[in-house]
Amino acid sequence: MNNSLQSSKLVLLLAIALVLFLNTELDFLTAAGALDSDSKVYIVYLGEREHDDPELVTASHHQMLESLLQSKEDAQNSLIYSYQHGFSGFAALLTSSQAKKISEHPEVIHVIPNRIRKLKTTRAWDHLGLSPIPTSFSSLSSVKGLLHDTNLGSEAIIGVIDSGIWPESKAVNDQGLGPIPKRWRGKCEPGEQFNATIHCNNKLIGARYYLNGVVAAIGGKFNRTIIQDFQSTRDANGHGTHTATIAGGSFVPNVSYFGLAQGLVRGGAPRARIASYKACWNVMRDEGGGTDGRCTSADMWKAFDDAIHDGVDVLSVSIGGGIPEDSEVDKLDYIAAFHAVAKGITVVAAAGNEGPGAHTVDNVAPWLLTVAATTLDRSFPTKITLGNNQTLFAESLFTGPEISTGLAFLDSDSDDTVDVKGKTVLVFDSATPIAGKGVAAVILAQKPDDLLSRCNGVPCIFPDYEFGTEILKYIRTTRSPTVRITAATTLTGQPATTKVAAFSCRGPNSVSPAILKPDIAAPGVSILAAISPLNPEEQNGFGLLSGTSMSTPVVSGIIALLKSLHPKWSPAAVRSALVTTAWRTSPSGEPIFAEGSNKKLADPFDYGGGLVNPEKAAKPGLVYDMGIVDYIKYMCSAGYNDSSISRVLGKKTNCPIPKPSMLDINLPSITIPNLEKEVTLTRTVTNVGPIKSVYRAVIESPLGITLTVNPTTLVFKSAAKRVLTFSVKAKTSHKVNTGYFFGSLTWSDGVHDVIIPVSVKTTISM
Secondary structure, eight states: OOHHHHHHHHHHHHHHHHHHGGGOOOOOOOOTTOOOTTOEEEEEEEESOSOSSHHHHHHHHHHHHHHHHSOHHHHHHHEEEEEOSSSEEEEEEEOHHHHHHHHTSTTOOEEEEOOEEEEOOOHHHHHTTOOOOOSSGGGGGGOOHHHHHTGGGTTOEEEEEESOBOTTOGGGOOTTOOOOOTTOOOOBOOBTTBOHHHHOOSSEEEEEEOOHHHHHHTTSSOOTTTBOSOSSSBOSSSHHHHHHHHHHOOOEEEEEETTEEEEEEOOSSTTOEEEEEEOEEEEEOTTSSSEEEEEEHHHHHHHHHHHHHHTOSEEEEOEEOSSOOTTHHHHTTHHHHHHHHHTTOEEEEEOOSSTTSTTOOOOOOTTSEEEEEEOOSEEOEEEEEETTSOEEEEEEOOOOSOEEEEEEEOOTTOOTTSOOTTSEEEESOTTSOOTTSOOSEEEEOOSOOOOOOOOTTSOEEEOOHHHHHHHHHHHHTOSSOEEEEOOOOOEESTTSOOEEOTTSOOOSOSSOTTSOSOOEEEEOSSEEEEOOTTSTTOBTTEEEEOSHHHHHHHHHHHHHHHHHHOTTOOHHHHHHHHHHTOBSBOTTSOBOEEOSSSOEEOOHHHHTTOBOOHHHHTSOSEEOOOOHHHHHHHHHHTTOOHHHHHHHHTSOOOOOSSOOOGGGSOOSSEEEEEEOSEEEEEEEEEEOSOSSEEEEEEEEOOTTEEEEEESSEEEEOSTTOOEEEEEEEEEEOOOSOOOEEEEEEEEEOSSOEEEEEEEEEEOOOO
16 A cells, blocks of 8 residues: 555544544534424535545535435535535535435445534733734834744735634735745635625635535525625624734734724734635524624535645634533534644634633644633723722723712612612622613623623623622612722733633543643733624724634634744644643743632643743744554544444454553643553654754652653754654552642753643542
């Protein structure tokens, strides 16, 4: 078997392992007006392509459907998408019985019901040390470090699967950019209020949209009552514009949000090219009252398929399916993402916003780079002065003018006789109804969640419960309480410091506990970037948004720079460089805390390797690399049966005996979820620094755990000897069941400190 054929078989082998993982059917979540029970969209997955010609791939899909439906016309009407570039498969309208029948076809690996996903911002780059930042293209000669070495990422192509883009945004200007990279094979598709010739340029080089899946899910027609969006790549929601310009937006000077966060806005790789893949749509919520960004599996798979064909370097995907369930791998489109990774495209995904509980982290497949969210060293303090001259400070986006009103307390049990019109109200429950009551402002006391908003036009101030209780005490001891609220200001640097945001999802990984997730953290709170002018949270085309949706493109932009500097690095090598060089304190040296019910020092389940450090990641020294064979070892260790593997390869094939240990998967981390007495695991490192280097191990053992590394010194003697393997023995002294304890393993040559996090939980056998 030649190498290319063998590689293709390996990709297909892993693909079937993906779809068989836990082998659970997915729930089909429908929007209002869903198709009836007789017909809905299914994805028919066929694995790797059998033909290099995409037209032949599509023809085979038509033939399979025609054989099933007994009519060429019915087959054409049934087909929603043909996946023909990165992998083979199609989406089609089928009845449940037809789906069951086609699943029995010998070429079909799996049939997956369509699902609906949800979408999950200029201080960030200063905070991360990716500077100095010039004020315009005319002063680029002042740029140093990673930005200088990569010409600000001018040859990188960032693909963004999201809600589209607003092409007139100043952050999508192509000033100073040269020709589009010749390797680009994508295109700009015209559509409603989107002229491909006018709206695409040397910055926005790709624009595609995928509507068939979401339309099929709401009854087969583009219903503007339900889909309040453009039939084009134009972004009505604003989320896609925000994420794309965080990753690769151009320079825009003197931007602010109603005077807050003022400064120069730009993306992580400001000269990178952007390709927008609109798979998410502004859809009316099922319960009514507003819209959400909704994305279907069928549309997302086609976006991945086209992005692989088009030639992107990194895919930024700020989309998730919520808190993980049993069918995690299928649920979050890991199959399509894997094919991208297998072809050298780093896929960056959001950890999710359902934190801070344990086991909530999203996007946990080992080939994804999963990003948690942190705050910046920036806050927006707002002074609250009570009628007794007591002064408190809270955060808000209130920009004035000053409010001076009466003060009242309102809770969910308050009746309509409570007069709050024209007053500032204190509430402790965000669900307390205030709409239509004519209040002047709201003081919303809550547990820390790091989310700020303007509350639909009513100024909102966000103190914690302690300050809220102080205000309530004043109200209840005063006959006519009053309050004066002063506009927020922007504070940067200390005392504001980095912490993991309360909403950011946390590990451990609920699907494969030995695989550390999230991988890395990045700023994701109150990030200023471009946004659709149709978004109610915008001002002059920009907005402050928060979420792991925002931290994800921060990392995507950095990866665009790293891929420009190291084009041959694999996605695993890129991840390793980021994880092993990350800050475990804030850039200023302060501890990183994790916000939640109880504030604590952050650990690997909060932020993975730590806060991303772009300049260090450019020269990591060593990387923990992985490829297709490593992912197959992962699947074997997860328990996939030999018959499934034999079916793909066309001959009897078995996983190694003994079965590989998941602890040996070559990740830049060590997670042992059930240590009984002792265990030994292995890792392999590749020298990407000076040819002749000597690294020595530095161990920070978790409490009650003894770590022993063999050998303790790694000697790289020549260019031909760049890969070395070492073992780690972990032994516990705990006598009772415990939670996780954390440490680290560092390889140091005096210049590079290559640090991986270690997480260990003892399991005591009875």
